[in-house]
Amino acid sequence: MNYRLPQPVPQVILDDVRGAQKMLSGVSRVTPMEGSRHLSALTGSPVHFKCENLQRTGSFKLRGAYVRIAGLRPEQRAAGVVAASAGNHAQGVALASSLLGVRSTVFMPVGAPLPKVAATQEYGADVRMHGQVVDETLAAAQEYADRTGAVFIHPFDHRDIIAGQGTVGLEILEQCPEVRTILVGVGGGGLAAGVAVAVKALRPDVRVVGVQAAGAAAYPPSLKAGHPVSIDDPNTMADGIKVGRPGDVPFRIIGELLDDVRTVSEDALSSALLLCLERAKLVVEPAGCSTVAALLSEPELYGAGPVVAVLSGGNVDPLLLQRILRHGMAAAGRYLSLRLRVADRPGALAGLLAVLSVVDANVQDVSHVRTDPRLGLTEVEVELHLETKGPEHCAEVARTLHGAGYKVMG
Secondary structure (H helix, E strand, O other): OOOOOOOOOOOOOHHHHHHHHHHHOOOOOOOOEEEOHHHHHHHOOOEEEEEHHHOHHHEOHHHHHHHHHHOOOHHHHHHOEEEEOOOHHHHHHHHHHHHHOOOEEEEEOOOOOHHHHHHHHHOOOEEEEOOOOHHHHHHHHHHHHHHHOOEEOOOOOOHHHHHHHHHHHHHHHHHOOOOOEEEEEOOOOHHHHHHHHHHHHHOOOOEEEEEEEHHHOOHHHHHHHOOOOOOOOOOOOOHHHOOOOOOHHHHHHHHHHOOEEEEEOHHHHHHHHHHHHHOOOOOOOOOOOHHHHHHHHOHHHHOOOOEEEEEOEOOOOHHHHHHHHHHHHHHOOOEEEEEEEEEOOOOHHHHHHHHHHHOOOEEEEEEEEOOOOOOOOOEEEEEEEEEOOOHHHHHHHHHHHHHOOOEEOO
16 A cells, blocks of 8 residues: 655564564463354355454453553553553453553443443453543543553554554464465554564565444545544444544554455444354454455455454443344344334234234234324334345245235335
8 A cells, every 4th residue: 555654653563573472472362263164155265263252351452452561661560551442452451451460540431331341340450430432531541641650551553552463463374374365353453553564574465454344434534645534423333443543553554564444334244243143153243243244245355365354352242232133134134124004903913914924924023003193094004023034035025015915114
């Protein structure tokens, strides 16, 4: 891509990543590589998952946090560290600090999922709830650092963080030396930058492709402008990559070393999460399966040799998981919602359900509306939520209802 920043920023080189790998020996796990037959058949090339969702704390974030905190001077360690995060970075900083005997304070937004708050506390951090959005939480953490002298641990915009995350790339090359393409989710850019540094130094022939959620894609306009650009109100279910502005340090690396940055829709993210759960038996958060979403969305782009998709994390709130799974089932044609009008008389609903039973559509919920002024005096609107078997089955259900004389409203 060969984009440049006008101001100098710290460099990260292969030796930094190798040094981080030595530092992390016995601390972070060498996470497994799992094959995906479904995606391999879809793309025409072998597809493997690099399972950072099985890393300690449930994401890759421990790697960078540990390297950053381990590199502090004794007087800095004595002052403690502070971070701001809604989840994965919080847990990585908390565990890394505990392992190194450093006091940690983590600011989290008021609406952060309770399981992530509890995990961060259990890893040893002093958790403070502040702000409704991460920007407010970040400001509170920086104010705390200025007031107390604690060292602020940025989630992605520091060379030590990037070096630590880059160890994922070294492991990929060791576990899958024949790899031709590596897909990495991109938020602020720390993981993608680190992987690119390691991989391009050792295997410049390997394509490294970043993936962003379309609703929070700050890198495409930033790369076009040649410098980090903020986007207003990033919006995506993938909170782990919901970042409104690239970091200065990772931006330079990504601009120079990444081969491409793709974007994926919310439908693709939810479908990818469902695929990971059903086919791979892996719990992956939306940000973690952005790479799978890219493969599902554009499989024709990844047929030139083995592909490794980094599953960056698996920390997903159970309530959010439930909503995403419903969304994913709908996107995959496995869940159908529709409204139709029937006569308001005894037996009408039973007749409708009998038609649905013929096409083997499993009814999840039924609701009646009788007070809408658009309804006739002898009509009732019925809303149905059905479990279906795919897009073709959805079409069959619609055809059958029309054939039976029912008018589907939506």
